[in-house]
Amino acid sequence: MQPEAGTPAPRRPVRLTTVGAAFAANKGAASMLQAVIDKASGHLGPCEIDVLSAYPREDRAWASRAGVRMVPWPPVSMVLGYPLALLAFLARRAGLPARPFCRMRALRALHDADVVVDVSGISFADGRGFVTLVYNLLITSTSLLLGRPTVKASQALGSFRTRLNRLAARAVLPHLAAVCARGGGTERNLADLGLDNVTPAADLAFLLDLPESARQRAAAVAGAAIGDDDLTVAVMPSQVVASYCARLGVDYPDLMAKTVDALVERRQARVLLFPHAWRPSTQPSRMNDRPLCAAVYERVTARDRVTLIDADLSPHDLRALISLADLAVTSRFHGMVSALCTGTPPVVVGWSHKYREVLEPFGMDEQALSYEALSVDSLVAAIERTLAETDKMRARIAEALPAAQASSERSLERIAAALPPVPAGS
Template identity: 25%
Template sequence: MFIEIKGVGLPNRGAELMLIGVMKEISAKHPDAKFVLLPDTPFSERNKHEVYQKSYLIIKGLDLSFLGNLIPKRIRRRFGLIVESEIDVVIDASGFAYSDQWGHEKAYLRSAKHIKRWKENNKKVIFMPQAFGPFKNLKLRDHMKVILQHADLIFARDKVSLEHMKELKVATDNLYEAPDFSNLLKGRLPENFKSTAKDICFITNSKMLEKGGDIEADNYKPFMVNLISRAQELGYNPYLLLHEGEKDLQLAKDINMQLKNPVELIQTVDALEVKGIIGTAKLVVSSRFHGLVSALSQGVPVIATGWSHKYKMLLDDYGCGDYLLSSNNSNAAGILEEMLNEKKYSEIKNKIVQASEIEKSKSKDTISKVLKAL
């Protein structure tokens, strides 16, 4: 069984967690399953997961992927190359790609253009839990209706996303609400990593500058500098943890340069190590969605900033929606200090731990539905 996984843009560690999660759960039930990715991510990133590569070649807008069929199968296998006709299952683990913020072309090219043909060729098509909407663009609405009509399973990651899908008014029994399933994964620590009870993990996101609007673009860096500085004044050990690529790395470096006392910048190419590090922190201040999932699913309190509804919905699921802050919040440092009060911290942590068990139970139900569909 060849399973193509779409939407996992490596080296995004959140996307990598979803890739690992899909592979782990399906392989446990179907050990013969083989997984396939498009060659649009670095080879080094794909190679460490031992996935196959799909035949994919676009030149000046012309799709020449069919040329892979001209290569004898025994040669294709030698190079780990899989053609479209060999794919049995398509799993979309995008996270957030289908909305006005990303545009109608992305939805069309990723799924709507192909899904009728996929189903005609008896492929299973599953959309793992992800954020959807809004869909005000008429072309995007049409594309999403096609997807809803033909997918075997679609999981919306929160109530708002589910409502955006229902507003398309497509009669279907394939749509469910389910949390991000990476909450089931256990992290691991890098060799020689040493944590302390005073660690506070800061995770940046360049999309706060690109998609968060003028307020976030103008205030985000000062916001992070302010919180890191306050954490230092309170006697804690803040550090910056890289969660994705060059843009986040540069942003973290820019923030560090503005600090009176620069902090450690931790980089690892292993998504499970990222989650493991997050799990050791006293508190996580994150603008990356999966940085928040990794913290909350391990019972670690958070302060969040975000640029879409998915952040608020996630924090609400864990009973801590009040800790989603705008970058222009003048009391952010005070909120940080309040959260670190021993009694308050214990209350928040207990609430998160209880919610985490519920969310993990929901994810197990999601996996059961997926395995049944296969």
């Protein structure tokens, strides 16, 4: 049956490919990824989404539940595929087809995308090591070599004081369709590079929904740990911060355990202790807080008041768990974001500017403590001050949250603006 004359042919779905985040391991990255999946169609229309994952085995089931395609892209594939991307770039420059050089599924997903979205939480930051810098380059520049418009969704970037990091950032960032700066600190860092493609945008995880089903699952997981009259505290340690503390001779697991004991002794608190980055392995890594949480729990004296939750939870379920608490003590950035989204006052122990720049618009930058000056006394004092000002802090969060959520939409607006015209019916 032919359409009537003058009836526009249907447009095919937008092909969107994400890089820099997976469902597994770091659940902060998963929160941003899930927000893109949930909200993209509202800005772009119908979408087909490919998620390039460094954890294909763990992500296969998550992607199926989310209704997207998971495409394996572990680090070895990134490295091996880069020469092919360079050949594809040279072919494009010579006016030849580039796709024949895309011999890997991940390269084809990038080449065929209408737009590529980098949802890394932080990139091109000084002091993170050569391997991480190479990873940042591969993640962002491969799609550029293939000629695809690429947007860095809201994330922290910089500083750019070290020569190698500055050169790498200058080589890549000016060529992106947009660089979305997550806060004032990142904006100042990017201004130092003289870029003209920067858009301020709050973290994408501010747009993550909290379905009732997640609340029910969280209540079931927390179980008897939640009492009507008890102070409930969510505690989310970070192996990243633990590693930074170890360099200074600070025993972070012991410090967190003593802080938990102080909460129980002073406030008769009930504590939910859980990882915001989870992998099946029992080996600690920057993408796995599971062993760290176990180590903290083993050192706690008042274990009858502490519930250790060791499970691979979704971003929705983690946010729902945080919503059950009266206070969140976290070293994970997106644990902090979920606390803000649920009106839960956070106390944050961080390692970079990324925490404070997000807290500033809420008038709560004093809630960000640096690992460099961390002690049990300083952390407990910050917690006591927060508990004394809980109502005031909740009011600040409620007042500032709508603006943060509106700002978060700008990443999606920049993604939509980067789309090339799609021929009707193609």
